[in-house]
Amino acid sequence: MESKVMSIGVVCELTGLTERQIRYYEERKLIFPERTKGGNRRYSFEDVKSIQEIHQKMQEGFNTFELKELNKSKKQRCTPIFR
Amino acid sequence: MESKVMSIGVVCELTGLTERQIRYYEERKLIFPERTKGGNRRYSFEDVKSIQEIHQKMQEGFNTFELKELNKSKKQRCTPIFR
DNA sequence: CGTGTAAGGAATTCTGACACG
DNA sequence: CGTGTAAGGAATTCTGACACG
Numbered sequence: 001m002e003s004k005v006m007s008i009g010v011v012c013e014l015t016g017l018t019e020r021q022i023r024y025y026e027e028r029k030l031i032f033p034e035r036t037k038g039g040n041r042r043y044s045f046e047d048v049k050s051i052q053e054i055h056q057k058m059q060e061g062f063n064t065f066e067l068k069e070l071n072k073s074k075k076q077r078c079t080p081i082f083r
Numbered sequence: 084m085e086s087k088v089m090s091i092g093v094v095c096e097l098t099g100l101t102e103r104q105i106r107y108y109e110e111r112k113l114i115f116p117e118r119t120k121g122g123n124r125r126y127s128f129e130d131v132k133s134i135q136e137i138h139q140k141m142q143e144g145f146n147t148f149e150l151k152e153l154n155k156s157k158k159q160r161c162t163p164i165f166r
Numbered sequence: 167c168g169t170g171t172a173a174g175g176a177a178t179t180c181t182g183a184c185a186c187g
Numbered sequence: 188c189g190t191g192t193a194a195g196g197a198a199t200t201c202t203g204a205c206a207c208g
Binding site: 167 | 195203
Binding site: 007008009019023038039040041 | 198199200201202
């Protein structure tokens with residue numbers, strides 16, 4: 001389910017986090033919700049999963065910069081390597 | 084995906100129908116969205132599927148009353164029969 | 167750094183009604 | 188019967204900023 005269909009309020013309910021926290025993860029480029037024509041955020045279930053993982057990692061002591069690096073290396077692992 | 088997470092605007096986009104049509108199906112007891120504390124409707128992906136089926140049937144000439152009967156018999160088929 | 171909050175505005179949704187047919 | 192619409196209000200969400208630390 002990668003379709004972006006949820007407003008931030010629903011994501012708050014599903015994750016137990018605040019709007020502030022969720023918007024901050026976006027500010028730090030950790031999640032990428034879509035926008036309606038009016039500018040409202042729309043999240044997917046995958047986004048919700050990401051948000052929960054991010055929050056988990058942060059409670060373990062990681063900061064948002066480190067999480068961004070982790071995400072980068074995740075992507076690199078999935079892309080072909082040329083030498 | 085039976086979690087009720089979508090606002091009516093998203094359902095309009097997914098189905099191509101108007102808010103009026105979607106609310107009318109609810110008025111006729113064909114779909115059952117949840118409500119936020121504030122009173123806003125929340126739909127699931129199953130609701131979206133139902134809405135599309137309802138719209139399809141209506142274009143084939145059924146009215147909402149007949150569709151309600153169809154739904155009843157569907158449920159009856161799934162419940163045990165006692166004689 | 168990560169999050170709370172008050173502020174003001176804008177987008178979204180709600181209901182009940184009138185209309186057509 | 189099924190749907191469009193204008194009306195007025197209410198719930199939801201948005202941004203930028205100040206605060207603490």
